[in-house]
Amino acid sequence: MLRWASYSLILLLAAPILLGTFIASLPAFGYFPPLGSTEFSLDPWRDLFEVPGLTRSVLISLISGVLTPLIALTLVFLYLASATGSKLDLWIRRLVSPLLAFPHAAAAFGLAFLIAPSGLLSRILSPGLTGWERPPDLLIVNDTWGFSLLFGLIVKEVPFLLLMSLSALPQLKPRQRVEVARTLGYRPTIAWLKVIAPSLYPLVRLPVIAVIVFASATVDVALILGPTLPPTLSVRILTWFNDPDLNLRFLAAAGALLQLGTSMLAIAIWLALEKLCAALWRFWLATGNRDSGERLAFTVGRSAMPIVLMVVAGSLLALLTNAFAGPWRFPSALPSAWTIQHWLNSMQDLSTPLFNTLVISVLATLLALLLVIATLESERQSGNQKSTAMWLLYLPLLVPQLVFLFGIIVMTEFVGWQANLSLVIFGHLLFVLPYVFLSLSEAYRQLDPRWSQVASTLGASQLRTFWRIRIPLLLAPCLTAVAIGMAISISLFLPTQLLGAGRVTTITSEAIALTSGASRNLISVWAIVQLSLPMLGFMAALFIPKFVWHNRSGMFETR
Amino acid sequence: MSNSVLELNEVSISLDGKQLLEIDCRVGPGEIVTIMGPSGSGKSSLLAYIAGFLPKVFSSSGVVLVDGNDISSLAAERRRIGLLFQDPLLFPHLSVAGNLRFALTGKNLNKDQAIQQGLEEIGLAGFKDRDPGTLSGGQASRVALLRLLLSEPNAVLLDEPFSKLDTALREEVREIVFGKLRAAGLPTLLVTHDQADADSAGGTVHSLS
Structure with a gap:
């Protein structure tokens, strides 16, 4: 039943990136119906090579x-x-x-x-x-x-x-x-x-x-x-x-x-x-x-x-x-x-981007976590070896962001979609997924299989074993994966900027927009907000298990 | 009180076309049959096969019958086969009572009372809210046994359950485990390489090579 998970994970990563890269190349050869150009030509390249300072x-x-x-x-x-x-x-x-x-x-x-x-x-x-x-x-x-x-x-x-x-x-x-x-x-x-x-x-x-x-x-x-x-x-x-x-x-x-x-x-x-x-x-x-x-x-x-x-x-x-x-x-x-004047001055401007940042990072990370756990759980239940297709997970890190994001935008323009928050969340998901997978997979695969076996012999269904045994035992690595995923999402600039068409603002996109013209004091306030968010996430990932399991010494032994 | 019978009919397990073991035996109610063999003789694979966890790389033939019903194709959680491992494997995130409650079936009406009574019977009254990480080896083994009994299995598998205990404790735990399983009338299959276990079990002994 979970088999769809690993396929959809790979499809979700590979399709937009490969397709995006391909589609980005159409306007490069003059083909772009949304702007009324339906004939291929080499003009864009001629223009490009005439741009001064291109070589440098x-x-x-x-x-x-x-x-x-x-x-x-x-x-x-x-x-x-x-x-x-x-x-x-x-x-x-x-x-x-x-x-x-x-x-x-x-x-x-x-x-x-x-x-x-x-x-x-x-x-x-x-x-x-x-x-x-x-x-x-x-x-x-x-x-x-x-x-x-x-x-x-x-x-x-x-x-x-x-x-x-x-x-x-x-x-x-x-x-x-x-x-x-x-x-x-x-x-x-x-x-x-x-x-x-x-x-x-x-x-x-x-x-x-x-x-x-x-x-x-x-x-x-x-x-x-x-x-x-x-x-x-x-x-x-x-x-x-x-x-x-x-x-x-x-x-x-x-x-x-x-x-x-x-x-x-x-x-x-x-x-x-x-x-x-x-x-x-x-x-x-x-x-x-x-x-x-x-x-x-x-x-x-x-x-x-x-x-x-x-x-x-x-x-x-x-x-x-x-x-x-x-x-x-x-x-x-x-x-x-x-x-503290710089902080007081920024308060008002911070609230919307801060809210967007949290919504985007939380949703993208939870979606990624869901897909990754489903993939790992299906791998475990079917007893399959690691899939060779898993290198595709690295794809978003191996193709320049700019290229395939550009392609995704061209795609949405072909279909006539408007840039919006959900598109930005999807873009973030592409970059969050590989990191969540890399961070969680080892812990998930290495959890002693006997825990689930004991639970089964006690008559617990796969579902009950998953929720009552595996998830609690893996709480700490799951939280770390969430912290990493959110940190990645919080630091992303290009997916927000391009897929949100500048209309969706996050702490990072606003901070970078300040580069031209704003005072150092103001930029510093934004940069500090930007870096404290992932730090808070990592601290939470560290302390929540200590708090939840404070009376459970067995949870801190090396398993 | 269970009165089940566990039968292994011409069970054979092989890996990469090479046969690991072949066994044919019948375990009556309250009987403890011992399977002895050196490491690598496929003892653990046999238990995994009966419990329903044998990895796909192994191939197997034969049938496992409980009271004459073939359970070989059932999912592990539907087989009602209890299993004690070398380690007590008390879930570290649940209290002692939480571990026991996990094993209780829905039809058990008064769960708190069942837990209370069970703990008294194994001499651990008042341990309900304890962190399993703070129990001694002997105490943890007894809680693991109680947890198994509360899940009301039809047959029990023991995978060298005493091998990690001190010599002094081993005798005591062995006595209580065997005593409880016999009293419950459960057919039990014990896998071990310790002759003392086999002697104490007192049932038929099968040797694997």
Whole structure:
């Protein structure tokens, strides 16, 4: 009876994305009946290649697409090589989940307010170290070649890749392997890089590709940190798309296809780099080298995470100071007075977006949870092995959001649907589903089957066993999945913006809309609201089970 | 008081075309038949087959009869076969009474009284509201036994239920489990690799190889 669940899950994910990508390409070749154009032509492409600065836009997207995963993964691997089992490691492991819940936009704003010429960092260093009496005329944030964008993406992707690596590591039994290598005379960091890294990489490859796609096509982070003259390809597409001149839709469609090509090219470059690294590793392994490079790898690895953490902490501090700052003259490290005026000013504007954010995230997450549990329960009851089609779950992370969302809009325009809240919720569902599935599936599959068997022998039906036994036993992982799903939904910008046609506002879409023109103080208030929502969710997921099961010691033993 | 009979008629279980075991036996009311065999001899698969949980990768033939009725094609929850595992497996999110109540069938009119009386009979009066996580091994085993009895099964399977208890406790729990099952007149199939279990059960012994 539950068999429909896994099929509909896959259909729900794959159909809109594949179909969306295909349909997005129709206007790119001039075919778009809603605008009265029913003949194919190459005009949109001709227009696209005449856009000034296009090459640079594409190049910047390509650079952040390749360098973000390269640097982030290098840092994560060097960190794991140098710190596994250390005290630092215990701390980092505890901090990695909350770090992940930090929404992209809030993190980008925080970083901008930290490193800008008049930002927190420059104020702390001035005038003592720098001699600056006024903000220097430097283009740090929004720099021409996207270095601050790259920096922001790396800081955001390091925790993601670290979490993915940490969950894949145990199956490799890293301790035993490193110990064997050490008895053969290899220094610990070198041992890890030589015997663990080559087997870990294939396990995190899919998340790495997701990082490439995200970094090469991000819109929200690029709007905040990215270059402006010209902006990244993704930002330009959004601008064309939102232009009141509907004829720019053709240009936007061609741009979306170019974006897809750019992301694919970034992946191709990555695959070539993979081959190169594999060859280098084979050579390096064959040399039998046991210690050279140890010190460098150790130093970089050990300092990488604390630096990332400090940047995140600094960004948070920059947001907090700005949100409560009264008058704040340049070189002073702190405002001369504190105020809650910015909060009072925002109250009124916050209420509708806050309500929308909660409605969208709660509904999208509950729908996702329902589908995921139905899929996992049908998998369990039918005794089937994991379906191979499950890689399709990653599809929303492997195709640039902009491309298939654009296609979905074109589709709705073909059929004549109006942008509305339910369409936005559906769009969010596409991105929430994979994360809810990834977060819940292991716990669900690993629950001791004997609990259900005991219940059956006591005469309980499958349904009763499900509600009275399995769901309560899985309460904690279900709540974590809900917290993750809601955090993802809360941080989404593009699905809200595109599918809601700008009429459905959330905390995130409004915060990003403030980028142009609003004061730092106001933006900080919104960013703090944006980042507290997922934090509250994670805290609830942590404390609700402790409260509900406070008198049930067996619920906290490792099962 | 049950007066059921459990019969295994030419039951055979195989995996990947290789036969794991073959058995033919009859367990009368209040009788405890022991099946002995080393690990890997398919003992647990046999119990899973009778209870209705045998994974699809196994293939099986033969029939299981309770009072002459073939139950082999029924869903696990309709077979009315009670099962005690190596662990008591008291549901950790329910109180002791909650665990017992889960097993009571709808026709049982006064559930609180049945729980109260049952707990008194196993020497755990006053344990109604306890967290199962705080029970000792022996206490948990007794609650698990009571839970099984309250579900009113027609036959009982024991999957090495004493193997995880201390030697001192083992004798005591064994006595109470066997005593209660005999008193209830339930046909019982015991799977074990401990000769002492078989001796204490006192019924027929089948050896698997």
